[in-house]
Amino acid sequence: MKIVIAGSGEVGTHLAKLLSNEEQDITVVDSDGEKLAMLDANYNLLTFRGSPTSFTTLKQAGVEGCDLFIAVTPFETRNIVACAIAKSLGAEKTVARIDNYEFKDPVNREFFSHIGADDMIYPEYxxxxxxxxxxxxxxxxxxxxxxxxxxxxxxxxxxxxxxxxxxxxxxxxxxxxxxxxxxxxxxxxxxxxxxxxxxxxxxxxxxxxxxxxxxxxxxxxxxxxxxxxxxxxxxx
CATH class of the missing domain: 3.30.70.1450 (Regulator of K+ conductance, C-terminal domain)
Structure with missing residues (x-):
């Protein structure tokens, strides 16, 4: 499975580590080159430096053909926008990390699905x-x-x-x-x-x-x- 992870913070790094151990095809996108270098040196995955909300960056990172796009930067609005862009480029399924539990309300699910965020994770919850x-x-x-x-x-x-x-x-x-x-x-x-x-x-x-x-x-x-x-x- 081809998986693109936007964000190389604690959540993104942990996800990348777990999924790479399962021999998935992982690419991590982030604007922080230092964090990406650490991931690249220690795990079996690809890294790409750039903004997770850039069409050009996500295209170059291979989002168009990915099975799963996961946006887990520290900013929920950036994650939702990244999912919307990834979905428009052809990502099969998208997941965004959020900090607002209201976003997970089933009443609002259709709205977020419509804009390209198929599912959401709220780590604190x-x-x-x-x-x-x-x-x-x-x-x-x-x-x-x-x-x-x-x-x-x-x-x-x-x-x-x-x-x-x-x-x-x-x-x-x-x-x-x-x-x-x-x-x-x-x-x-x-x-x-x-x-x-x-x-x-x-x-x-x-x-x-x-x-x-x-x-x-x-x-x-x-x-x-x-x-x-x-x-x-x-x-x-």
Missing amino acids: LAAMEIIQALRHNWVRHWFELHNGELILVGVKLRDNAPLVGMQLKDLGVMDHNFHVAAIKRDHETIIPGGFDKLQCNDIVYFMTRRDHVDSLVDLCGKKQRKIRDVLIMGG
């Missing part, structure tokens, strides 16, 4: 939602909701007190259970498991289940659901 999920489901490492919340994917770290530790997945097949082990993260390796794989202490195990069966995983993973009563927020 996403971080807040992650914190809320962590408080509500404090026994899991990761919590993802699929199909409008009908399916839940949770990542849980197993300790030595978990009944599942030492069990082969084929043994789960003869037990009455309502979940599927989708993946196992062990050290720095992600394992797509088979029947002979054994769950070990310190594994982060990803379970897929329905919402009404999530609670059955708590005891199997040796966890306890705690009710958070007090929260201290530092920073306004």
Whole structure:
């Protein structure tokens, strides 16, 4: 997939790093040559110096044939304008980073789509939602909701007190259970498991289940659901 990222700040750099590790065709556009040089020297991607809101720059950066254009400069208006230009040049899909939650209101979606911004990301809002999920489901490492919340994917770290530790997945097949082990993260390796794989202490195990069966995983993973009563927020 050919992806063009406008902006080489913290968000753009992190995106470029993650996507280049997946062997995507990445080009980063920014007017800051120093930041681009650092990216160019450390990651498998292309860089192009110029304004993300310049037709000429975006054409030269190959936006016309890209599958995805992501604008993540620190300025939301610049990101929206960059997406509009990229879309007019032929970008398949565009995403803009914003700082105004009103822009994500479904009522306004058609307006932004019409001008060329197909989707929007609001990092602060996403971080807040992650914190809320962590408080509500404090026994899991990761919590993802699929199909409008009908399916839940949770990542849980197993300790030595978990009944599942030492069990082969084929043994789960003869037990009455309502979940599927989708993946196992062990050290720095992600394992797509088979029947002979054994769950070990310190594994982060990803379970897929329905919402009404999530609670059955708590005891199997040796966890306890705690009710958070007090929260201290530092920073306004």
